[in-house]
Amino acid sequence: MHSSYWRTLKDLPWQDRSVAWRVKVRRFRCSHCPGRIFAEPVPGLTRAKAQRSDRLAEAQTDIGMALGGEAGARLSRRLAMPVSGDTVLRLIRRCKSAGCASPRVVGIDDWAWRRGRRYGTIVCDLERGRVLDLLPGRACEPVRDWLAAHxxxxxxxxxxxxxxxxxxxxxxxxxxxxxxxxxxxxxxxxALRSLVERHQAEIREAARQAAFQDAPAAIVAVAPADPPPEQDTGHGGGRRRQRCETALRLHGEGVAIKTIARTLGASRNSVRRWLRVGAFVPYRRAPAPSRLDAHLRFVEARWQDGQHNAAGLYRELRAIGFEGGYKIVQRWAKRRRRGLPTRPPSARIPSTRRIARCLTSDPASLPPADRRFIAALCALAPRLQAAAEQVRGFGAILRARDPAALKPWLEAAAASELGGFVAGLRQDEAAVHAAIGEPWSNGAVEGQVNRLKLIKRSMYGRAGLNLLRQRVLHAA
Known part of the structure; x- marks a missing residue:
């Protein structure tokens, strides 16, 4: 024996009190060993040069995996196991991954470090429902190498x-x-939404026709029958057209969306919308709503009863809660007296997302107003109606899990305005066919992505890939 020394080892608490062991360790000398002087190990209690017992390190590591550095340190102090946040993070990084059987069915998806700028890739075992790995970026090479290793x-x-x-x-x-x-x-x-965005004139006319169905008969009689011609109205119409055409040209030359947006001074969402539609869509501002719209039935009925005096109509309207001015009533009466078409009731034009959802929904499940609007739109744009029917058919194939119906659907949909979507499906037809027939999907992977985001945000987005990977792989 060469000498001895004392080691202080922190251990699990007892009765809410911190516990530390004082252990006397002997040093030995060996003239035939590479290290001439060595200390005896303490098996089952700790490792070489460690300042805490193995079971205390395991408990603090588990707390850190669940809560992170600073939060884990606060809870450890409350449980009489004082430790710093940096030490908790060091314990997390030092933890080794438990071995697992080679996966047979994996799911791959991307997740955002920072949306629109930096991404990563998550790989999950779909049979066991667990995360296998986190990879940097979402390029082909890291995923290819990981798959080749399994x-x-x-x-x-x-x-x-x-x-x-x-x-x-x-x-x-x-x-x-x-x-x-x-x-x-x-x-x-x-794909259906991009088609909807190309039919703005028909959408405006369908909204007017749906509003006319609830309007008085005299107003319906003067409603325009044909949709107005497309034209650039309002300020900046020519400039919008030029920017849209420039964006389409630059994208065709391979310029990135971010660069196009910076060059044109437009947002990236605007550039994506232009590219999704594939052509310039003239913009026409919908008529602003009038305070008289809610009382059109009343004033029309009073006009039919013989009340043609604007001041008298105004007084009667005020008595039933009208909050508009006299000029609005005077203009309405003047146009009505001359036999001119009165202002139709303004109709709120639904968003393209809502229109696409209504087109693919069962008409019986829609509210009456939406049902009238969709019926008018389908009458004005039959090709849009045909495309919506194809989208509904595609959804029915996925729900029925009928792979044999895919090929006939592709042939039928290729003749519709969904040609671009169909071409993309044909490039990946084997995977689409397997999606219909196989039981696997990325639903479990999306759930793991949500858990990953929760862990990432609990660390305020400051964790690196190694720390985030450790917490995701070992989280309970």
């Missing part, structure tokens, strides 16, 4: 992103690729 993979569930499809083809050529069914429905809805 040759037992038989099924890869993914969204329809091109890099993931290429990574699965190169890294796991033996695996069946399955496109996510939810993303397929989203892509179909986006």
């Amino acid at each position: 040759p037992d993979i038989a099924v890869v569930s993914r969204d329809r992103a091109g890099p993931y499809a290429e990574a699965a083809r190169l890294g796991a050529p033996q695996a069946i690729q399955v496109a996510d069914r939810w993303h397929l429905l989203v892509n179909a809805s986006e």
